[in-house]
Amino acid sequence: GGGTPSSGDSAGGSEPVKVKLQLQWVAQAQFAGYYAAVDQGYYKDEGLDVQIVEGGPDIVPQDVLSAGDVDYAISWVPKVLGSIEQGAKITDVAQIFERSATTQISFKDKSIADPAQLAGKKVGSWGYGNEWELFAGMQKAGVQLSDIKLIQQAFDMNGFLSGDIDAAQAMTYNEYAQVLETKNPKTGQLYQPSDLNVIDWNKVGTAMLQDAIWANSDRLASDPAYADETTKFIKASIKGWVYARDNPDQAAKIVTAAGSQLGQSHQLWMTNEVNKLIWPSGHGIGMIDDASWKRTVDIALGTKNETGATIISKAPPETAKTNEYVEKALSELKADGVDVDGKGFKPITVQLQEGGN
Amino acid sequence: MNETSAGVAGDVRAVRVQGAGKVFGSGPTALTALSAIDLEVGQGEFVSLIGPSGCGKSTLLRLIADLDQPSSGSVQVFDKPAGQARRDQDYGIAFQQAGLLPWRTVAANIALPLELHRIGKAERATRVAELLELIGLVEFAGSYPDQLSGGMQQRVAIARALVERPRLLLMDEPFGALDEMTRERMQNELVRICSETGAAVVFVTHSIPEAVFLSDRVVVMSPRPGRIVGVVPVELGQGDRHDALREEDSFFAAVAAVREALHGVEAPASQGSARGVDSR
Amino acid sequence: MNETSAGVAGDVRAVRVQGAGKVFGSGPTALTALSAIDLEVGQGEFVSLIGPSGCGKSTLLRLIADLDQPSSGSVQVFDKPAGQARRDQDYGIAFQQAGLLPWRTVAANIALPLELHRIGKAERATRVAELLELIGLVEFAGSYPDQLSGGMQQRVAIARALVERPRLLLMDEPFGALDEMTRERMQNELVRICSETGAAVVFVTHSIPEAVFLSDRVVVMSPRPGRIVGVVPVELGQGDRHDALREEDSFFAAVAAVREALHGVEAPASQGSARGVDSR
C-alpha cells in the first residue's frame, strides 16, 4: 500500500521500493514522462517499483496523497494551494511544467481575441479548479463573471463546435487538437488553426503553474528514506521527460501501450505540446521559478469565482514548495551528462488526422 | 329445461331466453358453460337462479345483461335484443361485490349512471336524494365506500342499480358477502323495494332460504354444461313477504323442495327425481 | 352469560373460559370486544359460536388459541393456561380461508406442523398418508393448492388441523367461502371426522343451519361488547348426524330457536326473550 513501504531497505537497494504515483487524469501523453520512465526502467534503476494510478473527474490527487494512499501525485499548483489551506500537508517538489497549457479558444467570427472581448459571451470552462486562469484573465481585463454566461464544458468539444459555447477552454495538448481533428462542415476539411482565435494565458500574464510532482510534507520532514526516495523519484521522472523530448514518437506509443484510448496522431500531438510546456527550461526541468510561483499565489489570493470565493485567503506555508530535492536530482543528472535544460529543443510538426486517428 | 311459469304469455316479457347456449374458448379446451337454456321472466316477476358452483348462473345473467354473447340461441329483453336493451339502459345490475368506485362518495356512486348518461345536475341530485332515502343512508351521502360496512355498501350498489328506474333488475349474488343477519335485513329491504318499484328481478344466489324467501319462482340449474333442471314455484304470502314467513311451514317445505331438486342435480343418477320437483 | 351445559363437571374440560373480557386499544378509542365470557367445553363436545358480525366470536376463539390475550379473566385449555396448551400443541386450528402455503404441495402442507415440531420423516409420511385417506385426497398429494377447488383446499386445511391428533379443534368459519352445496358436504365430513377422532370442537359460524346441524350446543352472542346471551342445546340423533336430519322437524325447530335467540339479540329491547332461550 501507499506510504508504508517506502522506508526500510532502500539503502540495501536489492528489493525495489514500491511507490505509487497518482495522476490527475486518465492515461495520456500529458503524463508521458512518467510512463516513459516506467517503460525505460529509469525508476527501477533508482530502486523504485513505481505503480501509476490513473485519475478521474472526481479524484483529487492531492487528497489521495495527503490521505497516504499514494506516495506522490501530479497536480496543478492552484488546485493544490486550495487543498493546502484546507489542511493538506503536501509539498511541490518538482515543477515539471513551466508554462500553462490552458487557453480560451473561439472561432474567428466571434471576434474574441482578448479577454476583454469575453464580455457578453458564452464562456466554457471545466471547473474542477481548471477555471482560475480564465477568471484571473477576465478580472485583469475588467470583465466580471456576471458579464459572461459561464458554461461547464463536457468531456467533449461538441458544445464549442455546435456554437453553444463562444469561447471554450482548451488545453493546447488536448482540446485544441480535438477541434483541429474535426471536419469543418463549411469546407469539408479539418478545422485549421487559422479558423481560431486563441487567448493564451501565458501571454495575458495570468498563467498559473500546472503539473508538478507533489510529495507528503510530514514524511519529507520525518522520514529520511522517503526524502531520499523523493530525489530518486524526481530524477527518474526527469529522465522520462528527457526521453519524451528526444523520442516523442516512442513516448506517444508508450502511453498508448499503457492503455490510453486516444488516437495516434492525437497522442503524438499531445506529447509534442507537453514538451513545449517544459522545454526549453529556464533553470532546469523541475525547478520552481520564484516569479511564476509568486504570480500563481497572487492570483490565487486575488481572484474570485462565481460564489465570490478565492482559492486561498492567506499565503501558503513554507512547506508548500521546495527546490531541495529537484536540485539534488538535477545535479546528479548533470553529472551523468543528461541535458536537463533542453535549450536546443525544437518541437516537431504533427499532422492531425480526423478523429485523432 | 322446461319453462312452466304461467300467466305471462302474450304480453311483453322482461326476459326471454330461447335455446341459449354458451361455449367458452374453442378447440380441445372449449368449455360448454350453458346449454339449451329457455327462460322467461314476466314483468314484475321475481325469479331466482340457484345451482351448484360453476353451473353457469352468472353466465346466464351476463348473457341477459349483454356482458357476454350467447354462442347459440337468442336473448331478448323487453322484446328487444339484449344489446339494444343494454344501450337503452333497460336494466339495472348489481354484482356479488358491491363494485362501488372507491374514489367517489356514496352520492356520486349512485349518480354515476346518470352522469354517464348526461342527466342534468339538478335531476341527478333529486334522484340521488330519493334513493338515499330509499336505502336509508341519507346521512352517508358524502361518505366514501371505505367508510361503510359491507351491508351499507351493498345497499348503495342496489341504489345504483335502481337509480335509472329500470324495469328489470339483474342481481348476481348481491348478498353473498354479507353475514346472515345483515343478509336477512337486506332481503327484507329488497322485497320492499321491488314491491314499491314493480321491477322484474333475476336473482342469482347460492342460498336456498334466500331464493325461497324472495322469489316467485326458483330456477334450479345443473352443473356443467349448465341446464335448467327444475323450476320450483313458491307461493308464500304473495307480494307481501315479511320476516315471519321464514319460520312458516310452507317456507320450510319450499326450502326442502329446492334442496331436493338440487341434490338430485348433484348425483346425475337421480336426475329423474329432480324432474319430479317440477310437478310439485 | 350463563353456562348451562351439564355432565362435564369434575373432569378435565377441553376449554374453560372464566370471566374473560377483551379490550382492544386504550384511551378514548378503546373497544370492548368481549365482556364477562364464561364458557366450558367438555372433551369430545361440539360447541358452535354464533352471533352478529363483530360480536367477538373470532376474538373468543383467538383467546382460546392464545393468539390474543384476554384483558381480564382466564382461559384454560385442558386445565392448563392457554399459552401452555398452545406450546404443547393441544389444539388444531382452521381458519375461514384455508390458509394453505401456496408453495407447498398438499402433502407438504399437511406435514407442516409435523415438520415444525421435528417429527421424523417416516412418521410424517405415514401420518400424512392417513390424513389424505381421511379427507379423500390421496391422489392429490403432490398437487399444489392452486390446483384444488376451494372445498378441497378447505379439506386440506382441516387435515392440517388434525394431523397432530389434537384433542381440541378450533374452527373459525371454516366453510364461509364455500357454496351451499359443497358446504353441506363438508359439514357431513366434519361430523364423520369428529366422531372418528373424538375431538372436542369450538366452531364459529354465521350460519344457523350449520350451527344446528353440527353442534351439541349453540352459543349465541350479542353485539359489542360481545357477551353470551343464550345457549341452545341441540338434540339431534346425538353423535350420529346425517344428511336426512336437515329436513327433520327437530332440525327446523332448533333453527328457529337459534334464530329467535339471535334476533332477540339484535333488538336490545327484546333481550329478555333472548334469555328465555336458555330455559328451553
Place this chain on the structure above:
Amino acid sequence: MTDVPAGGLRTDATTTIPSRVLAGGSAVRSVVAPIVLGAIVIVAWQALVVGLQIEPFVLPSPSAIGHQFVANLDNVLAGAARTGLNALIGLVVGAVLGVLGAVLANIASVLDGMAAPLVAALSVMPIVALAPVLYTMYGADVEAARQIVAGLAVLIPVYLNTLRGLRQVKPVHRDLMRAYAASAGQQQWAVTLPTAAPYVFTGLRIGASLAVISALVAEYFGGPVTGLGKSITSAAASSNYPLAWAYVLGAILLGLVFYGATLGLERWVTRHRSS
C-alpha cells in the same frame, strides 16, 4: 363476515411501506425513531471525527458541514432552486408522457409490444450516460439536456407503474361500464384512470427522487454553471469537503422535498382508498 379484519389491517399497513413511512401511521414512532437514530449517528460521527482528529478530506464533521451549510445558504438555495427546477420540469414532463404513453399502450396492445424493447432498454440503462449526447443534441448552453435526463428517469417508472395500474381495473367495474353502455372515453375517466391513480403515484414517488439525482448528475457532464451538482464537484475539487457536503446536504433535502411532495400528493389524491 371474514375473520381477517385485524390481520388484514396489519398486512395492509405494511405492504405499502414506502408510501407510509414518512407520515401518518403510528406517528410518534415513525417520526421519533428515525430522528433519534439520526441524532445518534450524527453525534457518534461528530465524536469520531473530533476524537480521532480525522481530516476533512477523509470525513468532514457534521458541525463543519452544518457551518458551511449556514454560511453558504444563499448559494445552496440558488443551486437547489436551479437543480430543483430542472428536476421538476423533468418530473412533470416525464410523468405526463409516461401516463399518456401508458394509456395509449393500454388501449392498443400493438403500441405496447412495439415500445417493449425501448422501455426495457431505458429501464436498465444508466440514463445519465445519455447526458453527453443529449448536450450535443439540445445544446450545452441550456438546461434542456438536464431536464430530459430527469424526464427520462421519471418516464420509465411512471410508464411501467401506470400501465400496471391501468390493467388493475376490476372486472366488476369494467362490466359496470359496459352495462351502462359507457363510451371508451367515459370508461377512461370514470374507471380506468382513477383505478390507475395509486399506481401512477407509486411511479411518481420512485421518479421524484430519481429526477433530482439525475438532474444533478447530468450537471456533471456539462451545461450552464448553475446547479448543486456543479457546486458539489467544484467544492470537492478544491478539497473543501465540508462545503461539498453542505451542497450534498442541500441535494438530499431537495430530494426529500420532492419525495415528500409526491407522497403528500399521493396521500391526498388517494385519501379515500382503503384496502
Place this chain on the structure above:
Amino acid sequence: MRRLRSIGLGLAGLLLAAAVWELYKTFGPENGVVVAGRTILPRTSDRAMPHVWEMAGRLFEPAVGHSGPPLWQNVLEAGLFSLRIAAVGWVIGVVVGLALAVVMSGLKIAEAAVLPWVILSQTVPLIAIAPLVRRWGSALSTDGFEWESWYSVAVIAGYLAFFPVAVGMLRGLRSPDATHVDLMRTYGAGWWRTLRALRLPASVPYLLPALRLAAAAAVIGVVVAEVSIGLRGGIGRMIIEYAQAAGGDPAKPWAPIFGAVVLGLIAAGFVTLLGLPLRRYRRSEVTA
C-alpha cells in the same frame, strides 16, 4: 405464437424508432425545434444525430486508427469488465438489502428508525460518494490486503442495489397473510422458524422483481462510479474516453451507450434465470 408476436412487434418498434430518427434527421430543422426559446426537439446535424447506420456501422470499425479489433469488441470487453463488477456489487447489495429487510421485518422499531434513512440514502448523489468510498477503502488497506479501485466501484454499485432489495424484501417478508402468521404461532414456531418456513418463501414473488431492479441499479452504479473515479476497463471510463473523439467521430460516443444497454439487459436476464428454480414459490393461492 405469442412469443413470435412479441418479438415481431419489438422488432417493428425498433425499426419504427430508427425510421422516426432518420425521418426527423432528414426533415427536422438543423437547429432543432425551438418553441418559445426552449429546444423541444433536438438538432439534426450529423454531430447531434448521427445516421442510424453510422452508429451501427461504427461498431464494426476499429476503435482507434485504421487497424485493430472492431469497436464492438472493445465495447464487449468493457461491458464484461463492468458486468463482473456489477455482479459483485449486486451480491453486496442483495446481502445488505436482505439483512436490513430481515431486521426491519422483525423489529417494528427498527423499521421505523431505519427505513426513512434507507430512502434518504438514495437521494445522496453518487458523485459525492464515489471519492469517499475510494478513500475509506484505501484506509482499510494493510500490508496483506490492498484495496483496489474496482472494489470501490463494486461498493458503490452495492449502494444503489441494496435499496430495491431492502424495500422489496421488507414488503415480501411482511406479505404473509395474517392467517399464516397466526398459524405459525399456533404451532409454537419461533421467529427463526417462521422466517424460514413462512416469510422467506412468501417473499419470493417480491424478491425476484427486487433482484431485477437491483441488477439494473448495480449496472447504473458501476457506470457512474467508473466515470467518477476513472476506473479503467469498463463502460463508464469508455464514455469519458470516447467523448474526446465526439467532435471528429460523432458515432463513437454512442457505442458505450449501446454497451450499457446490453449490459443492463444481460444483468436483468441473468436474474430472470435465477428466478426459474424458484417458480413454485410464485404460485399464488387461489381461494375457491
